[in-house]
Amino acid sequence: MSYSSLHAKAQAAFNPAPSIDEATRIKFDASTSIPKATTCVGAPVFEDGEVPSALGVDRAALTAAGFKARVGDAMVIPQNNGPALVAVGVGPRGKLEASHLRDAAAAFARVSSEHKKVAFLLPEAGAAVDVLAQAIAEGILLARYRYMPLKQERSTPLDELVVVAAKGSEEIKRGLERGGVTSRAVELARDLANAPATLLTARRMANIAESLAKVTHLDVEVFDEDQLAELGCGGLLGVNAGSAEPPRMIKLTYKPKQPTAKSARIALVAKGIMYDSGGIALKPADAVHAQMKNDMSGAGAVLSAMTALSALDCPHTVIGFLMCTDNMPSGTAMKLGDVLTVRGGKTVEVVNTDAEGRLVMSDGLVLSTELDPKPDAIIDIATLTGAALRTFGNLNAAIMGNHPQLLEQVKAAAERTDETVWQLPLDHRLRSELDSEVADIKNLGGANAGSITAGLFLEEFVSDIPWVHIDMCGTAYAAADLAWRSKGMTGYGARLLIDVLTNFKRLSQPH
Numbered sequence: 171m172s173y174s175s176l177h178a179k180a181q182a183a184f185n186p187a188p189s190i191d192e193a194t195r196i197k198f199d200a201s202t203s204i205p206k207a208t209t210c211v212g213a214p215v216f217e218d219g220e221v222p223s224a225l226g227v228d229r230a231a232l233t234a235a236g237f238k239a240r241v242g243d244a245m246v247i248p249q250n251n252g253p254a255l256v257a258v259g260v261g262p263r264g265k266l267e268a269s270h271l272r273d274a275a276a277a278f279a280r281v282s283s284e285h286k287k288v289a290f291l292l293p294e295a296g297a298a299v300d301v302l303a304q305a306i307a308e309g310i311l312l313a314r315y316r317y318m319p320l321k322q323e324r325s326t327p328l329d330e331l332v333v334v335a336a337k338g339s340e341e342i343k344r345g346l347e348r349g350g351v352t353s354r355a356v357e358l359a360r361d362l363a364n365a366p367a368t369l370l371t372a373r374r375m376a377n378i379a380e381s382l383a384k385v386t387h388l389d390v391e392v393f394d395e396d397q398l399a400e401l402g403c404g405g406l407l408g409v410n411a412g413s414a415e416p417p418r419m420i421k422l423t424y425k426p427k428q429p430t431a432k433s434a435r436i437a438l439v440a441k442g443i444m445y446d447s448g449g450i451a452l453k454p455a456d457a458v459h460a461q462m463k464n465d466m467s468g469a470g471a472v473l474s475a476m477t478a479l480s481a482l483d484c485p486h487t488v489i490g491f492l493m494c495t496d497n498m499p500s501g502t503a504m505k506l507g508d509v510l511t512v513r514g515g516k517t518v519e520v521v522n523t524d525a526e527g528r529l530v531m532s533d534g535l536v537l538s539t540e541l542d543p544k545p546d547a548i549i550d551i552a553t554l555t556g557a558a559l560r561t562f563g564n565l566n567a568a569i570m571g572n573h574p575q576l577l578e579q580v581k582a583a584a585e586r587t588d589e590t591v592w593q594l595p596l597d598h599r600l601r602s603e604l605d606s607e608v609a610d611i612k613n614l615g616g617a618n619a620g621s622i623t624a625g626l627f628l629e630e631f632v633s634d635i636p637w638v639h640i641d642m643c644g645t646a647y648a649a650a651d652l653a654w655r656s657k658g659m660t661g662y663g664a665r666l667l668i669d670v671l672t673n674f675k676r677l678s679q680p681h
Contacts, residue, residue: 307349412503
């Protein structure tokens with residue numbers, strides 16, 4: 171059997187997206203006592219005050235063993251009988267936030283990864299118990315994640331998660347269920363971004379979207395290369411010109427079951443570069459190049475977030491445009507100096523074929539502005555610039571936008587989810603760097619302020635609609651386990667977008 175036929179067989183059988191039925195098999199519950207079937211229990215310990223009696227040891231014993239109760243500290247206390255006990259640090263009493271508890275739950279997950287039935291004691295804190303329960307679920311589920319589809323070994327599945335508290339069982343269950351939904355969205359985004367590019371092509375991405383749409387109450391339209399040509403999507407088609415794999419634009423639509431007068435319309439646009447070689451401007455053969463299967467992480471985040479909207483009763487209509495293609499070098503690839511005509515007629519001089527994400531997104535942004543009725547806001551998300559990684563590292567995404575209220579809503583969601591962002595100025599004094607002598611605009615500015623000039627390029631295509639751009643280049647990948655971020659592709663953006671969309675408030679202030 172030839173390599174190509176083996177590859178085709180593998181591609182047909184490969185499904186990086188977990189089935190919804192399988193993903194929902196975990197039992198979430200609240201109890202006033204530790205269930206008998208539980209095999210491992212996490213007990214939060216503050217840096218001050220009494221130690222939970224369930225641990226059976228005092229603070230002096232924990233201190234002697236080197237346990238300091240800082241957020242993320244975790245120490246197993248073996249038992250002759252009963253479940254294993256884990257002391258989990260949550261920091262100073264009175265300062266516990268949901269993000270701290272998420273990190274603490276993740277630390278617990280890493281030392282209890284071989285246990286199928288676990289419990290976690292709910293600490294006393296100022297936040298609502300459903301918010302804390304959601305953080306516990308997210309911390310445990312996301313920290314236990316491992317990308318396993320292509321390995322013969324299997325990780326131990328989690329069957330049951332119980333939060334133990336004296337009261338508030340209904341609120342706790344509600345928080346756990348919500349945490350389950352948001353975590354499944356992140357797991358899907360991680361599976362998609364971790365999948366090898368030879369298996370997760372633009373066509374396969376479309377197939378997965380169609381499959382997921384059937385069970386998550388989304389409408390889906392897939393546009394092939396002929397339809398994209400009819401639409402005038404020259405950015406997407408230009409980037410695809412060098413690839414043997416055809417492009418796809420995937421349009422997803424979510425409509426609330428019971429819209430109200432406060433319901434809004436939000437458009438999402440995502441970069442879906444299934445593999446980015448750099449095109450003719452070939453990337454160097456280093457570790458960064460090997461990660462370029464994750465250059466579709468923006469599209470993965472949007473698809474994953476939208477699969478969660480129905481389960482969370484999002485009150486707003488959401489339309490997502492996933493702009494999917496490879497960026498490959500070949501005899502038919504776009505060249506430096508080429509001029510593309512994107513949707514809407516604007517011409518773009520290509521001065522670097524490795525600045526391709528903004529080209530595919532320009533088509534999606536214009537299509538967003540043409541929706542009828544027009545959207546109240548547009549949010550785009552992309553692994554767009556290495557400059558964002560070099561500026562902020564791996565923990566903060568860069569954001570820019572034309573509307574202060576929309577920017578503040580994104581920042582607030584980032585704070586709640588701990589998918590953190592930092593705002594860069596959309597400095598129009600730099601716009602001249604994108605001037606072209608042969609076209610309306612060129613696709614790259616000067617050597618400096620690369621993230622900002624990329625944002626200025628995208629702004630050209632959003633008309634007068636409130637818009638925020640999220641550059642998640644640095645946050646898409648974790649080199650090692652860090653709290654709830656498992657090593658590999660992080661699924662960044664899925665929970666952030668879910669939070670923005672479900673909590674969106676209509677904008678009153680003109681931009």
